[in-house]
Amino acid sequence: MGRAEPEAMIGEATVHSCNEDEQRTGLFTMLEEQRDLPFTTAVLGRHWVG
Incomplete structure (x- = not known):
C-alpha cells in the first residue's frame, strides 16, 4: 500500500x-x-489489537 491510499482513507x-x-x-x-x-x-506509540 502506498502513502496515498492510507491518506485517502483517513480523509x-x-x-x-x-x-x-x-x-x-x-x-x-x-x-x-x-x-x-x-x-x-501502533498508534501514537500505543499498541492496539483490533
Missing part, C-alpha cells in the same frame, strides 16, 4: 468530523469495516 473517514473524538471514531469505524481483523498496530 474519507474524517471528512464530516467536527472534533478529534469524531475523527478517531470515524477512523476506527473505517478500519473495523474495511480491514481484516484481528490485527496489531
Whole structure:
C-alpha cells in the first residue's frame, strides 16, 4: 500500500468530523469495516489489537 491510499482513507473517514473524538471514531469505524481483523498496530506509540 502506498502513502496515498492510507491518506485517502483517513480523509474519507474524517471528512464530516467536527472534533478529534469524531475523527478517531470515524477512523476506527473505517478500519473495523474495511480491514481484516484481528490485527496489531501502533498508534501514537500505543499498541492496539483490533
